[in-house]
Amino acid sequence: MDRKRVRIINSRAALKSIRDLGITLMQGSGELVDNSVDAGSEKVRIHVIKLDNGNLRIIVADDGCGIPEQVPGHLDRGAVQHALRFGGRIPLPTPKQPIGRFGFGLSQTATCLTTRTLVHSLIKGGKWRSCYLDVAELESDRAYLPVEESDDPPGEDIIPPGWKLPKSGTIVSLHEIDRPDYPDPEWFVKDLKLELARIHRYAIDDGLKITVSLDDGKPEVLRARDPILQMTKSVEA
Numbered sequence: 001m002d003r004k005r006v007r008i009i010n011s012r013a014a015l016k017s018i019r020d021l022g023i024t025l026m027q028g029s030g031e032l033v034d035n036s037v038d039a040g041s042e043k044v045r046i047h048v049i050k051l052d053n054g055n056l057r058i059i060v061a062d063d064g065c066g067i068p069e070q071v072p073g074h075l076d077r078g079a080v081q082h083a084l085r086f087g088g089r090i091p092l093p094t095p096k097q098p099i100g101r102f103g104f105g106l107s108q109t110a111t112c113l114t115t116r117t118l119v120h121s122l123i124k125g126g127k128w129r130s131c132y133l134d135v136a137e138l139e140s141d142r143a144y145l146p147v148e149e150s151d152d153p154p155g156e157d158i159i160p161p162g163w164k165l166p167k168s169g170t171i172v173s174l175h176e177i178d179r180p181d182y183p184d185p186e187w188f189v190k191d192l193k194l195e196l197a198r199i200h201r202y203a204i205d206d207g208l209k210i211t212v213s214l215d216d217g218k219p220e221v222l223r224a225r226d227p228i229l230q231m232t233k234s235v236e237a
Contacts, residue, residue, distance in 0.1 A: 011143035015135060018111045024181050025056075028109040029192060030199065032060040032172050033210070035106065037203060039064025039170065045219075046192070046212045047160035050185050056177040059158050063166035067121035069129070078148025080121050081131040084110070085145065106172065111135065114174045120154040121170040127151045132175075162219060189214045197225040197235070205231055 029046070036044045041064035049057040068090060071082045079090055086107045110117035110133050120130045131148045138144070153165070158173040182188035193212050200208060201224035213219040226234035 012139050015111065015138055015143065018108065019135070019179075021108065021112050023109060023112040025058075025113065025177070025188060026191065026195060028113045028174065029058055029060070030195065031105070031109045032058075032174075033196060033200070035172075036060060036062035036064055036170070037200060037208065039066070041169070042207065043166075043209045044211070045160045045163050046196075046210070047163075048185055048189050048192075048212075048214045050215060051176070056174075056180050056185055056188075058174045058177065059160050059171065060173075061160055061163050061169065061171040063169040066123040066126070066168040066170055067119075067129070069123060069126055078129065078131060080119050080129045081145055081148040083107075083121075084117070084119060084131055084133050107133070110174065113179055114177050116175045118154075118158055118173040118175050119170065120152070120158070122166075122168050124168045126168075128153045130154070160219075161213065161216070185214060193220065193222055194225060197222040198227065200224075201226050201231060201234065205233060 033044055033046065039062060041062035043063045045059075045061045047059045047061075049059075051057055067079050067083055069079055071077050071079050071090060083090055084107050086105070106119070115135045117133045118130065119132065120128055122128045127150050129148055129150045130152045132146060137146070154171050158171055158175070159165070180188070182191075189212060196210055196212070197204065200210060204210060204222060204224040210222045211219045212222065224231055224234045226236055229236050231237060
């Protein structure tokens, strides 16, 4: 019998398994907002769109520190590309400790919920860099991600209405969500507002501005929701 080394995973089978992990739309959205808060953002903008084919698109934009231009220990690898890899964690140059509430990571969230995800990021004094994750391309190309592009500002299709591009920050577009667990995006947005206002109530009370909108609807700035009635500025109080 011939003896040889084999790969621990089959890329197509692994992608299918990941897609079936069951991350909910609420959990995936919460993961992206957690990432924005961990990046020291003062403003986070979430925009939800129902596409013509019935799928959803969720865009999360922030004015945080942005994804660093280099990956420690992997200077030959684009950091935005690295952030889309499984296990591709990047230390953030902010004094805040990561929330770690969901812990799925961008790659797992994107693969489970969408067929395509776009990421654009900018650090102060740098250039916009971008990369994307496309499930069909990964399946046909042995799970290789595309090369990270530089000096590529985000297009109008992923800039939330009224959002002005900051001096640093990140925009993540779950561009083609084909597995929404909400029959109506309005219900999802209603629940999302409640969930984010509760989870991030202390940050909101300290000045974090989280704004949510649906399609062409009016953006709503979230007020802290405090179920134990300890915050004087909360909706409940």
